[in-house]
Amino acid sequence: MSEHRINIFLRLRPTKGQLCKYEALDENTKIVVEVPRENLAQEVINNQKEKHEFSFNHVFDRDTRQEDIFNKVAGPVMNAALDGFNGTVFAYGQTGSGKTFTLTGGPEKYEDRGIMPRALSMLYSQFKKRTDYTYQVHVSYLEIYNDTGYDLLDPALETQAKSLEDLPKVSLMEDEDGNIHLRNLSAHPASTEEDALNLLFLGETNRATSETPMNLASSRSHCIFTIFITATQVGSDVTRKSKVHLVDLAGSERVYKTRAQGDLLNESKYINLSLHFLEMCIVALQERKGNKKAFVPYRNSMMTSVLRDSLGGNCKTSMIATINPNKDHTDESLSTCRFAQRVACISNAVKVNEEVDPQRVIKRLKKEVADLREELALLRGGDEEETELSEETLKHLRAKVDEFMVDPSPESELSIGPHMGKLRYCIGYLKTIARSGGGGGKG
Ligand code: ADP
Ligand code: MG
Numbered sequence: 520m521s522e523h524r525i526n527i528f529l530r531l532r533p534t535k536g537q538l539c540k541y542e543a544l545d546e547n548t549k550i551v552v553e554v555p556r557e558n559l560a561q562e563v564i565n566n567q568k569e570k571h572e573f574s575f576n577h578v579f580d581r582d583t584r585q586e587d588i589f590n591k592v593a594g595p596v597m598n599a600a601l602d603g604f605n606g607t608v609f610a611y612g613q614t615g616s617g618k619t620f621t622l623t624g625g626p627e628k629y630e631d632r633g634i635m636p637r638a639l640s641m642l643y644s645q646f647k648k649r650t651d652y653t654y655q656v657h658v659s660y661l662e663i664y665n666d667t668g669y670d671l672l673d674p675a676l677e678t679q680a681k682s683l684e685d686l687p688k689v690s691l692m693e694d695e696d697g698n699i700h701l702r703n704l705s706a707h708p709a710s711t712e713e714d715a716l717n718l719l720f721l722g723e724t725n726r727a728t729s730e731t732p733m734n735l736a737s738s739r740s741h742c743i744f745t746i747f748i749t750a751t752q753v754g755s756d757v758t759r760k761s762k763v764h765l766v767d768l769a770g771s772e773r774v775y776k777t778r779a780q781g782d783l784l785n786e787s788k789y790i791n792l793s794l795h796f797l798e799m800c801i802v803a804l805q806e807r808k809g810n811k812k813a814f815v816p817y818r819n820s821m822m823t824s825v826l827r828d829s830l831g832g833n834c835k836t837s838m839i840a841t842i843n844p845n846k847d848h849t850d851e852s853l854s855t856c857r858f859a860q861r862v863a864c865i866s867n868a869v870k871v872n873e874e875v876d877p878q879r880v881i882k883r884l885k886k887e888v889a890d891l892r893e894e895l896a897l898l899r900g901g902d903e904e905e906t907e908l909s910e911e912t913l914k915h916l917r918a919k920v921d922e923f924m925v926d927p928s929p930e931s932e933l934s935i936g937p938h939m940g941k942l943r944y945c946i947g948y949l950k951t952i953a954r955s956g957g958g959g960g961k962g
Contacts, residue, residue, distance in 0.1 A: 523869045525830075526837040527859045528592050530579040532617035537846040547578045552856070554849055573856040574863070576837075581844065585630060588621060589637040592837050596763065597638050599835045600748055601645055603759030603871035607766065607829035608634060611858065612841035613851040614738040614770030621839055622744075622767045623723060635719055635744055635765050642746070643712035650753075657706040657747040658715055660722035661689060662729075664740040666793060666821050669729070670704050671722040671742070683729040691824050699824055706747060719744065738770040739791060741822045756879040760872045764829055768822075769794060771858070772851055793820035798858065804831045805864045833869055838862050898937050908940050916941060920948050 529550060531541075540553035552571045577591055596606035610618035624633030646654045660671040668689030675686060692700045709715035726742060743766050750759040769791040789795040796819040807813030817827045828834045840859040842852040916935065923933040935941045 520868045520870045523835050523867045525862050525865045525867065526576045526592075527863045528577050528579065528588075528837065528839045529573070529575045529856065529859065530583065530588065530617060530621060530839055530841045531581045531844045532620070532841060533581045534843055534845040538844050539846045539849045539852065541844060543578045543580060547580075548576065549574050550578045550856070552849070552853060554853070571853060571856070573860055575840075575859065585621075585624060585633060585637070588839070589634055589641075592839050593634045593638055593765075594641070596835055596837055597641050598645075600746070600761045600763045601642070601649065601750070603750065603761050603873060604869055605761050605828060605834040605872065606763040607826065607834050607836040608839065609764070609766035609768060609826070609829070609836070610839050610841055611768050611771055612855050613772040613843065613848065616841040616843045616848075616851075616855075618767050618770075618841050621841060622765055636716060638746065638763070638765060639715045639719065640712060642748070643715070652750045652752055654751075655749040656709045656715060658709055658718050659701075659704050659706045659745045659747075660718070660726075661701070661704055661743045661745070661825070662726060662740050663743070663793070663822050663825075668701065668704065668821055671725045671729075672705050672707055672718060673703075674705065676725050683725070691821060699827060701825070706745075715746075741769050741793070742767040743825060751876070751879070756875050756883060757873055758876045758879070760874070764826065766826065766829075768797075771855060773854065793822040796820040796823050797826075798861075800830055801858070801861050801865065805861050807831075811868075829867075831865055831867060833872075834867055835869055836865075836867060899939060908944065912941070913944060916945055917948055920945055920952070924952060 542551045542553075543549065544551060550573050552573070554569045554571065579588060579591075593608050596608055600606045608622075610621050612618050620631075620633065622633045622635055624636065625631035642654075642656065658672070662669045662671050662683070668691075669683040669686060670689055671683075673686050676683075679685075687703045689704045690702045692702055694700060707718050709718055722744065743764050746763045746765075748759075748761050748763070750761075751757075771794055772790055774788050774790060789798070796816065799819065800815050800817055800823050803813065803815040807815065815831060817823045817830075823830075829836045838859060840855050842848070842855050844852065919933065919935060923931060933945065935945055
């Protein structure tokens with residue numbers, strides 16, 4: 520087990536209109552946002568400014584390319600997954616701030632493809648390089664809307680089911696070890712990069728067609744694309760199993776209620792209830808510090824149950840907070856940054872998920888037994904049994920020994936082949952010769 524702090528990144532999306540005043544400092548590990556007072560409280564308008572400072576592993580400014588995002592945010596998580604560590608990358612931010620752009624990508628240009636397709640491409644190109652292991656991949660794609668799970672890769676979507684609503688709902692099950700399993704969520708094998716990308720695109724299509732402008736599903740739902748990797752070392756019984764969740768969370772926007780005049784505090788509430796529960800988990804994790812048994816309310820929502828390992832468990836996790844730096848969104852941007860600061864306090868305990876595969880052990884032992892049988896048969900001299908040495912053979916052996924005894928050459932050899940029965944017989948015969956004090960005789 521080793522400690523892993525959750526890495527937090529900030530991405531500013533390009534925007535038209537007036538920017539809020541911000542400055543990235545210390546080689547883009549810090550951002551200072553300047554808020555005019557009138558933004559904070561509506562009653563007094565003055566020129567006082569308030570500065571808010573936030574630290575991140577990296578702050579990506581508006582012009583950052585998708586490739587750089589992938590390399591810094593997701594690349595290390597994917598590399599760790601190849602070595603057997605679980606991983607999670609989740610995007611958090613208000614609707615329109617670029618979560619889906621960051622994870623899935625833009626529809627127009629190839630270079631705009633996001634973390635999900637890039638993660639798959641990276642995996643398969645690494646498989647080709649890492650020839651000491653063989654790899655198997657499965658993927659699943661879950662959408663959670665209103666605390667109900669839908670399988671975006673359910674085969675029925677292509678045949679009978681018309682919409683996600685017609686599908687059996689995905690539900691949570693907990694086994695006796697406390698591990699969470701998802702019923703009715705399909706996992707599809709993907710032996711090539713093309714298979715995996717096709718599954719991803721199929722899920723994206725089902726996600727897009729299932730949403731109507733009325734229910735605003737994309738901003739209210741969470742989407743979790745999961746890649747399961749099984750790696751087996753060539754010539755070993757040990758397999759490593761890891762899973763990577765790539766998570767596009769629901770929009771984090773809140774409803775703001777300004778209190779009575781003179782009160783500077785804005786009371787705010789998440790529109791999405793499960794994000795509220797996510798924040799509760801984060802706060803509990805932040806407070807538990809060292810006390811690993813402290814209660815964390817994961818079970819309050821399906822999303823937090825599914826992401827339990829990603830937060831405070833056995834997982835290398837990175838969060839990408841997305842903000843729209845437009846002046847009109849400063850409140851939301853600040854709350855996104857504050858949320859990220861809390862997440863950064865969480866440390867996970869990570870380990871490689873290695874296990875001995877019993878099927879492989881059985882296969883190997885069977886092969887070993889077969890090899891040993893073969894060797895033994897060879898030592899016995901073909902398929903003759905020790906007890907079955909015929910009188911003819913014995914006579915032949917005695918003649919060989921006699922010949923050997925009378926041969927004066929020091930280089931002479933008694934050659935009878937790799938057969939235990941024959942060897943034993945010859946040694947016994949030599950002993951009788953030695954006792955009788957002679958060389959050869961019976962014939
Ligand atoms: P969210 O998923 O957070 O609601 P989207 O990813 O859908 O937001 O982004 C909203 C719009 O802004 C989309 O049209 C998207 O293509 C665009 N967009 C977001 N981030 C970027 C970016 N970094 N570069 C270019 N376009 C972006
Ligand atoms: Mg989105």
